[in-house]
Amino acid sequence: MTSLATDLDRLGAEFWQWRDATSFRTSDDIPRVERPAGWVPRFDPAAIDEFRLALAGFTERWKAIDDGGLAGLPVENHVDHRLLGAALARVHWEVEVLRNWERDAVFLTSQVLGPWFDLLLPPPPFDARRRRDLVRVLEAIPGAVEQAIANLERAGVATLARVAAADLADIGARLERSVAAVAPLTDAATAAALRGAQPAASEALERYRVWLEASADRLGPDVIVGRDAFTWYLRHVALVARDPDELVRAAMHDYRRSIVAEAVTRTRYRDVPEPPLAASAEAESVAEAAAEAEVRALYESADLLSQPDSLRHYRFAPTPAYLEPIAFLGVNDDLTSIGRVAEDATSYVPDPAPGLPYFDAANARDPRLGIIHEGTHSQQLALSWAHPNPLRRHFIDSIANEGIAHYNEELMLTAGLFADSPHSQTIVHNFMRLRALRVVVDVNLATGAFSLPEAVDFFVRMVPIDVETATEETSYYVATPGLAMSYLVGKHEVMRLVADAAAAAALDGAEFSLRDVHDFVWRNGNVPMSLLRWQLLGDRSDIDVIDAVGPWWAALPG
Template sequence: MRQLLTMMVALAAAMLATPAQAERPELVALFKEFRTLAKPVRRGEVPDYTDAAMATQARALPAMMARLKAMDEAKWPVADRVDYMLLLAEMRGLEFRHRVVRPWKRDPAFYSTTNLGFGPKIDGAFSIPELPLAPDKLPAFTAKLAAVPAILAQARGNLTEARGDLARLGITQKGIEARVYQQLADKAAKVQPELAAPARAAAAATRDFAAWLERIAPTLPAHGGIGRAEYDWYLRYVLLFPYTWEEMRVIGEREHDRAMVSLKLEEHRNRGKPMTAPAESMAEFERRRGIADAQLLDWFARYDVMTVPDWLKPPVGEGPYVLPGDRDPAKPGPFDKPVDRHFFRMAEDREPLTLRAHNLPGHLFDQLMRQRDTRAIRGAQRLFFIDGTRAEGWSFYLEEMIQQIGILDDKPAAREINYILHAKRAARVLPELMLHANAWTYDEALASLTSRTPYWMGPQDAIARFDMELYLRQPGYGIGYHIGKVQFEALMADIAAREGREFQLKRFHDRFHAAGVIPISLIRWEMTGDESEVARMR
């Protein structure tokens, strides 16, 4: 047994370094063909989301799905069958997008022309570069700017099923984008005049679009959710997620209770000890973050938590967590007085360890690992949030894990912050569920989140408002943290029961990572050989 487990950990470490799965050519070819279909047709820099274009895309999907289902995959190796399920889930995701979500018809915020960090958006949304641009980059960026009025003109014709909550989110988004374009125009007039006119035109078109939304918003149906039955279908057959709406409601409420009790016990343990004061300058913020990053990577490597590859390096000068609204030219800098801290900054400016665990060995590690994954299907960025609960579940697990294994033993404030964060993430679950059951409006969901988060979060908190936008516009996002962690822990418990005293944390984590950033139900299948959970998702 020990020799077998030693071989398994060596294999996992090798896969983590250089994934070596021999993929099936016919499956890879169909995957690439599907990915081409999934992108909208473009007319220059304008993606086509008109009824005719979307109908053409939808008509091509059934034949492609039939070709996939005609493959006799039952006798394939499990790794290939997992890839098959990934492609099937993505095809179902595109079908669901046409049948239910229809963001091009329902969601005005979908027409975000900039890549400022908002949720789901049109194909081709672009980042705003620093000026002046190099001469060879100027024509392409000018064309993107010039396309903004046409994109938003098309949007007005497409949005025949817009919803009130989604329209109001679009109004806020367009206000920020218009100010970003105007700032670009003002700067271009000084350093690159040829960009000033298209930037002013983009700003004007964006303001006009927001004004149009203001006029129609009061006439629209209020709720923007997809409905409880469709929500369950999407989670099971697209996200390959094993829990139902009702099961997640129960789990989420239990997790919230547990986090609140843990917080109060920790506060009692630390009574009389003041909470750490927030950093008051960027230099102090970066100093604290640098210490936390170094401590995490050293601990993970020294105490065999997971393989820490040479390429996992803390980013330098990253600054505080940036929301789309933080890129608004009307917003002051992160440490301009008086400092306006959203919820996550209230935590990280005091003690960065918990959120750095979430983001450094969590999201950044996943991102860098995916960039090095040469497998055509596994290594691709998943469509339709199919990897979302895996990514957030793993990252959130790390927050509690660093407390359980002792990294926070001498940091009472960090332990309290950990439980505050846990309570906040648990408080997200019910609002997402109720939004998509169309039982709550955005404002009602926001009130639930802010009232059940123990500290630092009022109704105008930027994180609270951004959370509710994401969870309404991307089903599965808000539940992914706590419920994804529950799913991860169920897998870990299963492997631990199988291995008994032979269980090793590093081996488990490395095998988990070697599967790629894919749904945990598929990782479970690879790690245990048990197909029963996935069989219910076919």
């Protein structure tokens, strides 16, 4: 291995160790990482200054490797270098452009209370380290609330403050219920410490809610990143060569296609009754285990994707009493981590009942509808976390990961997984409609064409979905441009790669293996498709478009 490649590996290892210890907490499941013992998020101005200084140091070392000359190295090393550059650009995007650490009350709620939720996600037993961390994060809540209020006093956004206040209704009592439910699962000393820390934590959260309600009207307007900054994100974080307008046009094409496909399916099977909800969360979990075996068998029999015996499973489980009161804090699953890659992933489901939110209702009638998306995340992450190259084990941007999962939905529909369930076929087409409309919302929020209420109304009318799900999604997307569009934009990137791989094989007179391409994409599922095109097909046309606008540190937004 050349010294430059060795330097890149060393820099990557040091950067990711730093990143796991300093990145903000997220309510999304894909970017979750295993944190150092005793970790709590830092979002005070002094910490932000430390982040900036560290980023500058990593960036200079990364540029020096490029300046040292990568020309003689294999494409794989170029891909790794670009991948690390995208990770560095993401830190700038989060700290300097989005600035959610001082603007977004929903984000700050996630920093204050989210670590408690995250520690509860892995199934019991609660080992000594996790017990200590539960006490630590509960004791840290009052101080975190004070810092959140100080940040929002300086730069808070009114709309997101109102959403956060609504999320926190009755939060003191809800936290008390969560603590009361988990304490008996710990040892006596931990239980006593949790019960001792809970009243102050609940009081601080209620104070935060009251402050948000009282202060929202005097906080600032929504902050729009603007077209230029959004395009910078596409080019340098997501490594996507398409323009925003092109993404919207493609999304509207898919939106219309999904409406027609859904209408045809619904009309064809109009006399077939909708399947019933599962009898209970326990029954749904049992059905899901059998359904996962069915999905895996189809991957193998249709020669679509390898399913090694060593690959862990994705399981449903009833939502524990300690998670239920705070379920709003994130995706209710434990996809594990790099250090726990051999453990089964767990998705917590509520008791089936009329009026369930959009995705929960779909899963309660056919668990395969969850397996083909969240179960795909579980498999892709497990495969990527075990990648022999450590630089490819880490989350960079949602477009690659969400694109694979959304691509897999249509893949399994086309492969015949739902031949026995017309209703589920209809739902998959509706999933496509939702993901297409997310692109429209995302871009319009980023450019200011939509306000948050307008985006919620757009989702409710056009999908349609319930107001609760629409509000939850949109309040998160308004402060995270690029996430809502990641599903369909990423799916299109995957489809283009697979189709061009098939075309290249045909031109060469070679046999095309869909399984081999899928195995490559899933194993490298954290890597943007523009880089995988370069490695797999020798096609660097997307990279040339990105290079044409200059390096990521030139004309930094924010």
